[in-house]
Amino acid sequence: MTAGDATATRVPKVGERFVRARRWLSLPPGVIVSLIFLTLVLAAVIAPSLLTSTQPLEADPLNGLAAPSLAHPFGTDASGRDIYGRLVYGTRLSLSIAILAILLALFIAVVLGLLSGLGGRVLDSAVGGALDIWFAFPTLLLVIVIVATLGAHPSTMVIAMGIGAAPGYARLVRGQVLSVRNRPYVEAAAVLGHPYVRVVVRTILPNALRPLVGVATVGVADMIVVATSLGFLGLGAQPPSPEWGAMLAAGRDYFSTAWWVELFPGAVIITLALATATVGRHLLLSSEGRTAS
């Protein structure tokens, strides 16, 4: 990285592209592979028909539980639906549940973290106390109870998972705000006469949130696992839907006769979780100025 930067200072314009290419190449191979996989996932979200010619609900009862073949690379499920096609079509639902849940958690966390970090002692201890209580509910248990109370539906899953994951991020944001708010550049912004709200929104918040980008990316992986856990327990998206957790739950009874029914959805979930976690860890480490060992 440093060598590349040096080139950039010596030959500013011509070297620019070269530096950028070097930077891509200097990414750890794991991160590159993960990014490629995530690009495929993104394609499945935007245009699933590009990756498969089958329809997720298209059943073929005579061809149920067919082993992987050229026509059905991941085999078929009990109703003869192509598992690969269902996985591709399920990506949008599974991934958007996870991402929306993380965004909700971050939103709650930022509000609480700002209140606590900038609101003075009384607010800080009030938020701190609330977080202490919040933490005493294990995430999965909280999510199960909320989803069961509000009814199993993708939207309630997002709400439940967002609430369940929020306290951890809130503590992080609070710590960040506390460490950022007394930095010289914040003081400088205040001295320059910027209004308080502007200092908070433009100076404190972006700097406090920087390490959170990586943490939240790793969090998406957690949320995917939680969401599919709910599906597995029958509390998530309901069976005909190609949501990954629901697919795993539906395949539970066929596992010992048709391993592909469980193995491939599970493998996709793990790969996606691993890929997001790898990229997230890389973002986290580079925001801290370290590189992965």
Added chain:
Amino acid sequence: MIEVVTASAPASDAPVVRDGAVAPSRHRRRFRRAAQRLARILFILWGVASATWIASKARPGGEAVAIAGGPGTTPSPEMLEAIKKQYGLDRPLITQYLDYLRHLVTGDLGYSTSQYRPVSTVIAQNIGPTAQLAGSAIFLAWLIVIVWTLLTVKRRRPISAIGSGVQVALISLPPYWLGMLLIEVFVFRLNWVPAFGATGPRALILPALSMALPLAGFIGQLTRLGFETTLEQPFITSARARGMTDWKVRTRHVLRHAILPGLSVTGFALGASFGGAVLAESLFVRQGIGTLLLTAVARQDTALTVGITLSVALVYVLANLAADGLYLIADPRMKAES
């Protein structure tokens, strides 16, 4: 610094007096710290109880409908009236709340509308298996972490890379999927362990392992980081200079420091395992708090749901207390400083 660090026994009652003036007030300080801790625990328990109470009141359809059978049913107004009277739901909210807290203090969690027994009895019968499961999962996870860390951190490049890669992979493993894989391999293919529904220690291995492996990834990452930073400390160099072998340096000096970050999240992990046990219990068809919770939420049994939530929160608080205690034993410096 080195003195404190290498002291092998957790400082017994021998006071770590740095200067004489501090000694007299030590007892009072210790007492005050204990009182503060107790107050915090009571506050958390009160908060958990109140939050669950508010949630049970605010649920859609109202509590009376839930008791009558949930949103799907259409009980007659007379029936709802009768239920409200029987369960005391017609009284002012503040009276209900105070009554609820008073009952909690005496250990009365109400009556389960799905099990037809007092909630405290139902929970008492089911918490044992879950405690066994969560406890063995934590134990197994630490065992894996310690062995894995000692063997793979800061070794030759491929070994370290594989060691750290495996840990990242473990964290992302969905526990239920791992469980299914374990069942397929060890129950159906190899026949090493009994199938579902069995009891006894042999039936505990697979469910505990399915929970322990992701946990080992989580704790392992913290331990690995601690291990790496500790290996670079000056006292390690001095230990090596005294002629200590690498293995002894790792086991005697480095490990003790490296487990600290993991130890401080173990209380949290135990609480989470009580919540996460629901997956393993459901998959391995085990009796326990988790499967009980699934029944409770499916049957709209508010009292039982609240009861389980409260007991898990209590476990979380107590586990954190225990983890803090263990931390003090592993790191006597904390005792001297605070």
